[in-house]
Amino acid sequence: MTTTVVSITEKVLERVYGSSKSAISVAGGVDGDGERVKRHTHHHIHRHSYDDSNDDVCYSDEDESAMELVQIGAERTKNVLILMSDTGGGHRASAEAIRDAFKIEFGDKYRVIVKDVWKEYTGWPLNNMENSYKFMVKHVQLWKVAFHSTSPKWIHSCYLAAIAAYYAKEVEAGLMEYKPEIIISVHPLMQHIPLWVLKWQELQKRVLFVTVITDLNTCHPTWFHPGVNRCYCPSQEVAKRALFDGLDESQVRVFGLPVRPSFARAVLVKDDLRKELEMDQELRAVLLMGGGEGMGPVKETAKALEEWLYDKENKKPIGQMVVICGRNKKLASSLEAVEWKIPVKVRGFETRMEKWMGACDCIITKAGPGTIAESLIRSLPIILNDYIPGQEKGNVPYVVENGAGVFTRSPKETARIVGEWFSSKTDELEQTSENARKLAQPEAVFDIVKDIDELSEERRHLAKVSYTLTSSFASLV
Structure with missing residues (x-):
């Protein structure tokens, strides 16, 4: 033979x-x-x-070793596949927060894999979504048109069906490679095709599929699919949208936006942080965010803040400032060259945001959901100075109507608000801080993974269902 x-x-x-x-x-x-x-x-x-x-x-020997490792791991752990895309930083941040929370809560019970299926398994234009998104966000009107024009169900259904017809096999291969017992989507375009694949392969009973929405209010309708086992919403506003779009109450949970565990459970003392970060121990501090790319009117806002935080009559500062420039080295160099009249810290791309937030008394940022959620956890009053049309627009009323901050695009108006908070309106600053604290949901990521674990345990008897392909998904479309 x-x-x-x-x-x-x-x-x-x-x-x-x-x-x-x-x-x-x-x-x-x-x-x-x-x-x-x-x-x-x-x-x-x-x-x-x-x-x-x-x-x-x-x-072959190489494959045999790999197969043995997979089989040994399967006896100890369940595979969790998190589907995300780097279209904005929030999806990866949420995916990594969920991954870390699984590790903290359950140790080796779960093996969590974070994957951008579009980038790794498909071709153009899906594997270039990250660059396409950055281009459209820089030309916000283009993004606004794209967001709203694809919102009607009949339009995005046709769009997703076309994608499925061309790339379903690739997505199928990507999913089947990891044989996940649990699939978690943290991106609006990661529901429909994976669920179609599971349905066609008759794997819905074996594979638990959940969605974790990473937009606080005005999220795109593609987030909602009636075939999911659970849809985790960051706010009641999003939960209402989920129910309106056809999900059942039993599918919806409101826990909050997942924030990395090292941030959510950090025990921080402001005085100790200021000493560690070499900040002034007495002056109130404002944190000015430029985002990961250091975009927006950062320099104009910083100069306006300098004027409001300097007491000309007594010739002394009434506040200090921390500026996060992200990857914008030109901006950082420009700010470092200024001879400031108040204490100023200029930082590039930061990985210790929990410390800088913990050391400050308020924050100026665009309306990104992750930064908002982290600011609330640190009880920081928020001044929102911009938003991306579509998914971030609703974040503004979420903050303002809950009394956790204000919105203005004007650098001078922003500086005036901070100046008054630090001088004549300290009571307003403290009340806004308290409102932010009440709105915070630091345990959200742990609540999410615990609920997923409970769902998984309820389906434990289905683990013996064979995890094999029936026929190619291509014959479905």
């Missing part, structure tokens, strides 16, 4: 695409005429194991 040596990857492709000949062709093998065929959308596919009844097939 002839024994054939194949790789696990070849078996995956054969299962997904049919015959071994076509599988090799799609993966970058040879076509019928002996010519080399290149398929760029599959060069990221990794090795993994499948149950197989063919006794005549054996595996």
